[in-house]
Amino acid sequence: MTDNRDGIKLFLQYLQIEKNYSPYTVEYYQGDLLEFSLFMSEQTIAKWDEVEYQDVRLYLTKLFEQKLARKSVARKISSLRSFYKFLVREMLVVYNPFAQVSIPKIEKRLPEFFYEEELVALFEACDEAEPIGQRNRAILELLYATGIRVSESCSIRLKDIDMELSTLLVHGKGRKDRYVPFGSFAHEALERYISYGRREILTKNKKEHDYLLVNFRGGPLTPRGLRTVLNSIIEKSSLNGQIHPHKLRHSFATHLLNNGADMRTVQELLGHANLSSTQIYTHVTNDYLKKTYMAHHPRA
Structure with a gap:
């Protein structure tokens, strides 16, 4: 042993x-x-x-x-x-003493997401006259446009981005790669950041690597660093509370479903192995639909 x-x-x-x-x-x-x-x-x-x-x-x-x-x-x-x-x-023990232990039931909470007007406030909090502001805008647009996880975003290299086709090669959990498209807003923000902001940050710090997201010292941005960046953005905005990368991921999924995307497509874009992981967003959209109905139907 x-x-x-x-x-x-x-x-x-x-x-x-x-x-x-x-x-x-x-x-x-x-x-x-x-x-x-x-x-x-x-x-x-x-x-x-x-x-x-x-x-x-x-x-x-x-x-x-x-x-x-x-x-x-x-x-x-x-x-x-x-x-x-x-x-x-590995035959280091004979049996698993945890195999029969039942995990306590977890109270399912609906995933939090941003409303579209809240996202606008976040985007406007980025000062794109500065290299760091260009990076911050690129981070927000990228996370919201693709719904990728924080670990996935920090591992993106320049070679993973196809600007011509507006697609991103994402290296997901368990070495499962997937292609995710991104829209015109993210395309514009990424192009500006890669051409100017990122280049200026790397040159200033005399660094050279192909990771997309960089910290203020020019090194690759870590998941912890990305969370700090997001919190600094919300402090500069008119919004209250904290932000976390998954809230942007939740917003991505919720807004797609609210606007008519089918569940299987959203599952594939999120990189969920099982459809059950994606189905929690139907509860969010059903809640959204009910609120819209109650607010606008004359006999609600």
């Missing part, structure tokens, strides 16, 4: 190389595994193969005692279940 740290190291390598998970996702898995490893130490459990079902139940009780959200508990259990499944596959 390998050392506990070796087991975690092997699993994280598996997630990065075989599963092609983003650094952000791998970081979450690592945190969950280290936390459980600490619990094992508290229970004087030395090795992964010494963990039994009753230990898992005790750990689950401890998580609920910490008053964690059900979503957080579900994620931790899911991480550990996947980890043990990997250990069984």
Whole structure:
């Protein structure tokens, strides 16, 4: 049996190389595994193969005692279940003690999205006279035009963009590539940023690489950096609250469905493996339709 740290190291390598998970996702898995490893130490459990079902139940009780959200508990259990499944596959343990643990039901919340007038306020908050403002406008237009994930946007290289056909090659989860079209607004913003803003940022910092999105120092923009950029944009706008990349992704899907796009097309554009992942947006659009009906029908 390998050392506990070796087991975690092997699993994280598996997630990065075989599963092609983003650094952000791998970081979450690592945190969950280290936390459980600490619990094992508290229970004087030395090795992964010494963990039994009753230990898992005790750990689950401890998580609920910490008053964690059900979503957080579900994620931790899911991480550990996947980890043990990997250990069984590699014949490092005999069985998976998490296999029979039921993940607590998560309360389904409707995805938040921006209304079109809110998006206009965001776009107008970007000062396109400055290179950073051109980059920020390009980020907003790109995320809203394509609905891509934050990890996918940060991995885009110039060679992935076909300006002539207005399409983007997206490297999705599990090494699944897909082509996503983008419209005239995103085309114009990308062209301006690539030709002027990006070039100026790289030249000023004496950097040279082919990643599309760059930080103010000229290096490739990270998912964490992108979130910071989006929050800085909303602070300059007339909107309140926080913004996150998935809210733009949700807006992309919701607005497509509201305007008559079919579910299968939206599924393909989002890169969802299962249609069930896309179907949550029908609840949003149904809510939107009801509000529109109540507001405008004379006998509502």
